Amino acid sequence: MNRNYELMFIVRPDMTDEDLGKLIATLEAAVPAAGGTVQKIERMGKRRLAYQVKKFHDGLFVLMMLEGGGAVIHELERRLRVTEQVIKFLTVRVDETQKRLDKIKKLRDSRKKVSAMPAAAAPVAAEAAPVVVEAPAAQA
Amino acid sequence: MSEETKEVAVAATPTARPEGGRPERSGGPRFGGRPGGGPGGPREGGGGRKFFRRKKVCKFCTERIEDINYKDYRLLGQFVAENGKIVPRRLTGVCSPHQHRLATAIKQARNIALLPFAGKTN
Numbered sequence: 182m183n184r185n186y187e188l189m190f191i192v193r194p195d196m197t198d199e200d201l202g203k204l205i206a207t208l209e210a211a212v213p214a215a216g217g218t219v220q221k222i223e224r225m226g227k228r229r230l231a232y233q234v235k236k237f238h239d240g241l242f243v244l245m246m247l248e249g250g251g252a253v254i255h256e257l258e259r260r261l262r263v264t265e266q267v268i269k270f271l272t273v274r275v276d277e278t279q280k281r282l283d284k285i286k287k288l289r290d291s292r293k294k295v296s297a298m299p300a301a302a303a304p305v306a307a308e309a310a311p312v313v314v315e316a317p318a319a320q321a
Numbered sequence: 322m323s324e325e326t327k328e329v330a331v332a333a334t335p336t337a338r339p340e341g342g343r344p345e346r347s348g349g350p351r352f353g354g355r356p357g358g359g360p361g362g363p364r365e366g367g368g369g370r371k372f373f374r375r376k377k378v379c380k381f382c383t384e385r386i387e388d389i390n391y392k393d394y395r396l397l398g399q400f401v402a403e404n405g406k407i408v409p410r411r412l413t414g415v416c417s418p419h420q421h422r423l424a425t426a427i428k429q430a431r432n433i434a435l436l437p438f439a440g441k442t443n
Contacts, residue, residue: 189392189433231437240434244392271433273391285387 182216185279186247186254190261190270191240194227201241204266208245208257215256217249235268246275377414381423389422391429394436401427405437 192201205222212219225242234240247253254272261267381389391397400408400415400423407427410420430436 191434228435230434231431232434232440234434269432269434271391271429273429278388282388289385 182250183248183276184250184274185220185276186249187273187275188245188247188254188257188270189273190243190245190267191230191234192243192266193235193237193268194239194241196241196266200266201243204264205243208260211256211260212247212249212253215249215253217247217253220246220248222246237268240268379414379416379419381419382416389419389426391426391433391435394430397423397427397430397436401436405439 192204201224209219209222221244223244223246225244227239227241229239230237247257258270258272261270380386386396389396400413402408407424410417415423427436431438
């Protein structure tokens with residue numbers, strides 16, 4: 182139950198700051214009820230949309246990082262669909278990509294440390310590791 | 322003197338013709354198989370045979386960018402044509418796994434209105 186999700190939604194641009202705050206608070210409250218935790222909420226501000234969505238050309242972007250099972254997203258998306266001010270949303274599951282990125286980062290950090298030491302055997306081990314690392318990532 | 326120049330001219334044209342024909346013939350396999358060996362390719366490509374003119378390397382491999390996110394639309398926008406289409410790999414030189422991730426990210430960005438589906442018709 183440690184799935185990480187990124188939920189980005191767009192709110193109509195003529196919404197006030199406090200209304201947006203209320204909406205975010207409502208969503209935030211619904212998350213633990215469904216068995217999840219909110220990690221971060223980021224208001225990305227007003228941006229121009231690439232195409233017209235429900236007769237709007239701009240929108241207020243909000244990004245939410247969550248942790249939990251599928252039920253959390255199910256509940257949140259249901260709420261977003263019902264809310265009139267929300268014009269678009271997108272959920273992306275990020276735990277697998279994060280795992281892959283962490284592996285690569287760890288590998289690169291370990292390589293760097295090893296290259297600082299005068300050891301010749303280490304680069305060989307580091308070269309063999311990517312082959313092993315990439316295979317499980319590809320299978321997963 | 323004129324004979325020498327004539328010989329030189331005659332010698333020049335036969336070599337010019339096959340070279341003129343070679344890029345066309347290798348144009349087919351070039352687009353099909355060559356870009357796959359992007360990072361390793363430049364060695365073989367620059368060996369003297371004019372198989373492919375542009376030894377494009379994968380931008381993500383060289384700069385070690387591993388996180389191709391839908392949120393950085395500026396990076397993604399470099400791989401999108403004027404009319405919004407995703408540019409094929411043979412033109413950008415991106416390697417296969419990165420192209421897959423790039424395409425997924427572009428599609429996600431399109432869905433969240435960060436990139437257009439179609440626009441600026443040519």
